[in-house]
Every structure is written in structure tokens, then in C-alpha cells.
Amino acid sequence: MARAAPSHSLLQATDEQRARAWWGAVFATAMTLLGELAYVFIDWRVHPGDLALPTLRALHVLEAVGLLGLLVTRRGTAPPELSAGIFTAVTLPYLIIFAVAEVAMAALGHPWMPLTGHRLLMLGIGLLAPTGLRLGLGLIGAFALEAVLLWYGLGLNERLDMPWEPWITLVWCGTGCGLLVFRVRTQRIEQRLQKARAEAESLERVARLFLAMRDAANTPLQSLEVGVSLLQQRSPENAALLVTMERALARLRSLTVRMAIADPLVDWDSDEESIDAEEVLRNLEESLTRELERRRH
Amino acid sequence: MQRVLVLEDDEDLRALLCELLVAAGAKACVSAASFEAMVRQKEQVLECGLALLDVNLGAKVPSGLDAYHWLQENGFGGRIVFLTGHARSHPLVRQAHELTQARVLSKPIDAKELMALVGKPDGSRGA
Numbered sequence A: 001m002a003r004a005a006p007s008h009s010l011l012q013a014t015d016e017q018r019a020r021a022w023w024g025a026v027f028a029t030a031m032t033l034l035g036e037l038a039y040v041f042i043d044w045r046v047h048p049g050d051l052a053l054p055t056l057r058a059l060h061v062l063e064a065v066g067l068l069g070l071l072v073t074r075r076g077t078a079p080p081e082l083s084a085g086i087f088t089a090v091t092l093p094y095l096i097i098f099a100v101a102e103v104a105m106a107a108l109g110h111p112w113m114p115l116t117g118h119r120l121l122m123l124g125i126g127l128l129a130p131t132g133l134r135l136g137l138g139l140i141g142a143f144a145l146e147a148v149l150l151w152y153g154l155g156l157n158e159r160l161d162m163p164w165e166p167w168i169t170l171v172w173c174g175t176g177c178g179l180l181v182f183r184v185r186t187q188r189i190e191q192r193l194q195k196a197r198a199e200a201e202s203l204e205r206v207a208r209l210f211l212a213m214r215d216a217a218n219t220p221l222q223s224l225e226v227g228v229s230l231l232q233q234r235s236p237e238n239a240a241l242l243v244t245m246e247r248a249l250a251r252l253r254s255l256t257v258r259m260a261i262a263d264p265l266v267d268w269d270s271d272e273e274s275i276d277a278e279e280v281l282r283n284l285e286e287s288l289t290r291e292l293e294r295r296r297h
Numbered sequence B: 001m002q003r004v005l006v007l008e009d010d011e012d013l014r015a016l017l018c019e020l021l022v023a024a025g026a027k028a029c030v031s032a033a034s035f036e037a038m039v040r041q042k043e044q045v046l047e048c049g050l051a052l053l054d055v056n057l058g059a060k061v062p063s064g065l066d067a068y069h070w071l072q073e074n075g076f077g078g079r080i081v082f083l084t085g086h087a088r089s090h091p092l093v094r095q096a097h098e099l100t101q102a103r104v105l106s107k108p109i110d111a112k113e114l115m116a117l118v119g120k121p122d123g124s125r126g127a
Helices: A008-046 A052-073 A080-091 A093-108 A116-128 A133-153 A167-234 A236-265 A277-296 B011-023 B035-040 B042-046 B064-073 B091-098 B111-117
Strands: B003-007 B028-032 B050-054 B079-084 B102-106
Touching (some): A008 A052, A008 A167, A052 A080, A052 A093, A080 A116, B011 B050, B011 B111, B028 B042, B035 B064, B050 B111, B064 B091
Parallel strands (some): B003 B050, B079 B102
């Protein structure tokens, strides 16, 4: 038995998911590239003589350039898993960089707002992470955990007069998670709507096909009907043969009547009043050819 | 016996309908493949007692409904019957059903029913 081909709606959903994941990864990678490039120079000025942080930032920039190049070359073909992998690969180094940066800033003694990077990144993940809850929540959780560990591990709770920390950072964590959940939920609703719409369109195409075939068949059927009737009058000696032809005609008639079941599904446009069954069939054949071509590639 | 008008774009069906109706007792058959062809035969058309009009005469050309209105405007006194292969939901067929002075028959219709149209005086509306 032939294996059923994937439905059009499922193919559409996959294309949509692939595009969304790709754009999320591209945006995150590009933002990392630009942000980290700026921080190479900022850290150079803030920590003169200490190359550790600028070097880490520069390495992160190089990684972002490479990943961005990979994404661009795989545009339109990158599976969602690859985009999610790239998103993760570009996000995880922040765990090391933020830890090193917080330690360096704590040692420097300058006034600074601790955990700012964590807060911004958790929101960024909520906004851009490929819409799988597990990955996004895992990343946000990792940054929240690191923020809390750094806060207490570096003794910032004793050195800084910030009674709102680390709680405010955890609020940002909750906000990032909320954004991610909202995005996932919205996307699922969109996918369901898209699937329902694709099914409705598919059914209407079938209905149009039925209708066009019936319309195209009715006139020749009428010709046969009239022709058989004329033959019955003119060649009564062939009555037995004509009875069999009448039976065949009746079967064809019943088939066209059954095709009428799809009529209510067709939504007529006013400019289709002069419908040409041949044109409808031709258009359907062209659409099917295009779809077959698309599936082959 | 009356003359009949057959307005049908399909050449085979047009010829067969004419033969059938003449065989059923019609005096003569005036056949036309299009609205324009019908208008060109105005005199003979208006003398007919029965007009059998195909609803759809092709894409982007006047339909059987245009022919109906032309016949009404030109004082056609006979009965008008529409023949259609389209669904009842089609806009043109819906409009044809809304006309009170015409009957609408769906293809393929039994030849006996077509033959019965010749000589039948009432213009009752069909299903």
C-alpha cells in the first residue's frame, strides 16, 4: 500500500517553523556580534591591561561571525534544530563572559549595576528563542541560576546596598519566561488556524474539481441522452443494445449527481459568473503540477 | 406546431436537441451558438413558441440570462426554459431560478421531458 504523502498544511507548518527559527537565530547571532564587538572596546577601556575579557568577547564575535555565515548559507534549508542549535551555541558563552565580567567589575571597585547582562539576556531569550519551551526555559533558568550564584558567591549582597537584588533579576527571569510561553502559545494557535485554513482551502479545491468535472461532463452526457433517445425512435430493432447504453448513462448520471455533494463548499466570486469548466480544470492541473514539482525538490 | 429556439454553445448538443424537438413535433428549430448569433436571427427567434437557453454560453461572453432579458425586451411571447449543467449554487443558475417566467432544467435531463416541452402551453417554473 502506498504511503500517504504529507499534507499541504503540515508542509506549510514546517516551512513556517523553519523560517521562524532561522530568523530568531539570525537576529540573536547578529545582536551578539554587534553587542560583543562594542564590548571588546568598552572592556578594553574599563579594564586596561586585562586582556581576558576583551579576548573572550572577541572570540564570541568570531563565533557569531561563523554561525551567522552558516545561517546565511543555509537560508531556506536550515532545519529548526540547526537554528535552535546555533541559538544555543551563541547564547551559552554569555554564561562564562558574564561570570568573568561580574568578577572583574566586583574586583575593580567602580560603581556598576550588577547582573544587567543577565537581565537583558533573559528578556532576549524570551523574545527570540526558537519556540520550543524546553530550550528557552532551560537557558533562562541557567542565567537566573548563575545570577543568583554570582550575587551570593561574590558577596555582592553584603558589599552593595541593593536590597532588591537578586529578586528583581528573578522578576526579569519570570518576565522572560512569560514572554517565551506567550510566544509559544501564540505560535501554536497560529499553526492550528493555518492548518484549519489549509484544510478548508484543500476541501474547496476538491469541491471545485468535482464541480468542474461535473459541469464538463453534463453537456456531453445530455448529448448522449438525446442521441440514445433519437436512436430508440429511429432504430427500434436495436432496442436491447440501447437499453444497455441507457443503463450506462444512468450510472454516469448518478455519478454526477453524487459529485454535487461538494457544491455548498464552493465559494463563488462575482467575477467567476461565466465559469469555464475547461479553464478550472486547466488551472487545477497547473496547480497540481506546481505542487508535485515543489515536493520533488 | 410551434417553432423552437435552441441557444446552446455545444455544437453536438445543439444539433441533437434540434433533431429531438423536431422529432417531438416542433415545426422548425432555430439554433444559435451564441447570444450574437441569436440576435442576428431576430425575426425567426421572435416567432418561436419555445426558447431553450443554455445558461452558460462560455467564459466572458453574454450568458443565457442575457438572452432571456433580450427576448423579454423584444416582446418574445413564447415559453422560456433554461438548460444548465452548472450547480444550483452558481450565481448565474441562482439568478435563472429567481426569474418567475422561466423554467430551469438541469443537464442531463431525460429526453422524454425535453420532448414534452414541445406543445406544452403552460410556462410553469420547474425545480
